[in-house]
Each structure stands twice: as structure tokens, then as C-alpha cells.
Amino acid sequence: MATSPPPHHRQLRDGGGGGGGGTNLASCLLATAFLFLVSAAAAVALFVLFRPREPEIQVSAVQFPGFAVANGTLRFTFNQYASVRNPNRAAFSHYDSTLQLAYAGMQVGFAFIPAGQIAGGRTQHVAASFAVDALPLPSAAPPPPPPPGAVTAIEVDSRMRVKGRVRVLRFFTHHVQATAGCRVAVSAADGSVLGVRC
Numbered sequence: 001m002a003t004s005p006p007p008h009h010r011q012l013r014d015g016g017g018g019g020g021g022g023t024n025l026a027s028c029l030l031a032t033a034f035l036f037l038v039s040a041a042a043a044v045a046l047f048v049l050f051r052p053r054e055p056e057i058q059v060s061a062v063q064f065p066g067f068a069v070a071n072g073t074l075r076f077t078f079n080q081y082a083s084v085r086n087p088n089r090a091a092f093s094h095y096d097s098t099l100q101l102a103y104a105g106m107q108v109g110f111a112f113i114p115a116g117q118i119a120g121g122r123t124q125h126v127a128a129s130f131a132v133d134a135l136p137l138p139s140a141a142p143p144p145p146p147p148p149g150a151v152t153a154i155e156v157d158s159r160m161r162v163k164g165r166v167r168v169l170r171f172f173t174h175h176v177q178a179t180a181g182c183r184v185a186v187s188a189a190d191g192s193v194l195g196v197r198c
Helices: 007-050
Strands: 056-063 068-070 073-085 092-094 097-103 106-113 116-118 123-136 153-168 172-187 193-197
Touching (some): 056 153, 056 172, 056 193, 073 153, 097 123, 106 153, 116 123, 123 153
Antiparallel strands (some): 056 073, 068 073, 073 123, 092 116, 092 153, 097 106, 097 153, 153 172, 172 193
8 A cells, every 4th residue: 555755745845846936937037127128228229329310411502593683673593502411320311302592581482302312321412493583672772882892792591401211220210301591692793602601
């Protein structure tokens, strides 16, 4: 006839099994915490390396071809050339970018910049142009004549805005944009550019 083991053997065996379950639970918790910390560190590193940054615009030239003054109005074509640098590692797709021209506080010209894509770390040259057909000169009393040799100048303000998106790791899309504003002094006699401040 079979005999049952002494009571203290059963208690030792049962207690050992309980201790193993607690150890397994603690190991699972430690592994989970470790994976969480590794994932958080990887996310921070990726954000630092691939965080989206705004494009950089550098206006290189402004021109006023076809400049003419007649019957108190100006007529000219406004050309602006700029370089746009993409500081991101991923490609920058730009769209709905615009160039605006203002004179005496009112908008007198507007043009869309063609959409495109700039590779990561690369620079692309951008040009925009539009015609201003009849820009009225201020109707206030004329100023005193300039001294001999002086050049009468007028000032216009240009505003170039480049906007688009950068896709990070092919999953996350971030919208970025940059604006470059310039005040341009132009000769009222022949349309030559006297100065550009951006």
C-alpha cells in the first residue's frame, strides 16, 4: 500500500513553486521596463536626428525689366530669384508657395511658385515673375526736386513664402514653411535696383 510523503515535504514543494511564479513575474516586469526605456530612448534619438526643420530662403537677385513711368503710373515686370535649402535629412515637397509684392501698403502683384521637391540637405534655385500693369504713384504734392546727381527712388516690399511637408521615416508627415521679406529700393527713372534689404 502506497504511503503519502510527510507533511513537511509537501509544504517545501508547494512553497518552491510559489517562489518560482514570483520570480517569473518580477523578470517580466523588468523586461517590460527595459523595453520601454529602450523604445523611449530610440524615439528621442530619432526625433533629434530626424526632427523637421523649416527651409532656408536666401534672396539672390531682384529685377524690374520693362520699367516705365507714364501718366502718373508705373509699369514693370517683377522678377525675384532665390535659393531654398532643405536642412532636413528627408526630402522636402513644397506646394502652394507664393511671391507677393506690395507698394505703399497695398498688394500690387502676386504669383504662385511651381511645386517641386528638394532632396535632403540640398539647395534648389527658385524664380518667380509677374507683370504689374498700372501701379498708381502717390497723388500727394510732389516733393522738392532732388539735388543734382541724386536719384529719386521708390520702395516696394516683396514677400516669398515656401511651404510644404517633410515625411519622417516614411510614416510621419510634418508641415513646414518659411518666409523671406525684402524691401527693395528702385530708381524711379529707369527701374534699376538701388538696394535690397531682407
